[in-house]
Amino acid sequence: MENIVNKLSEIEAIASRIMDAVEVRKQEIAEQKEAEKKAFDARLEDETNQKLEKIRRELEEKKSLELERLQADVEKTARQMEQGFEKRQEQIAQEICERILRM
Numbered sequence: 001m002e003n004i005v006n007k008l009s010e011i012e013a014i015a016s017r018i019m020d021a022v023e024v025r026k027q028e029i030a031e032q033k034e035a036e037k038k039a040f041d042a043r044l045e046d047e048t049n050q051k052l053e054k055i056r057r058e059l060e061e062k063k064s065l066e067l068e069r070l071q072a073d074v075e076k077t078a079r080q081m082e083q084g085f086e087k088r089q090e091q092i093a094q095e096i097c098e099r100i101l102r103m
Helices: 002-102
Strands: none
Touching: none
16 A cells, blocks of 8 residues: 555656646747747838838939929929010010000
8 A cells, every 4th residue: 555655656746747847848938939929020120110111212212203303394384484475575565565555
């Protein structure tokens, strides 16, 4: 009987050591997974920042090109208006004089 009690006690001690080892391993795995998660998050954040920076650069370039195009259009329109006025300046002055004389 004492032999059976000793064997049971021995089995209980072994089971306790196994459970302790399982807890230690479980904690190691949890720490490993947490480290992997942090590394993944850092990579993802870095990739996201790089993509955002690329998008910002592209948008800035598009904005600059659009501003240059708009400025060129405004300058062209202003030149055309000025040329039109210069061509019609005499005619406009003549029409104004005729209106004044009719009064």
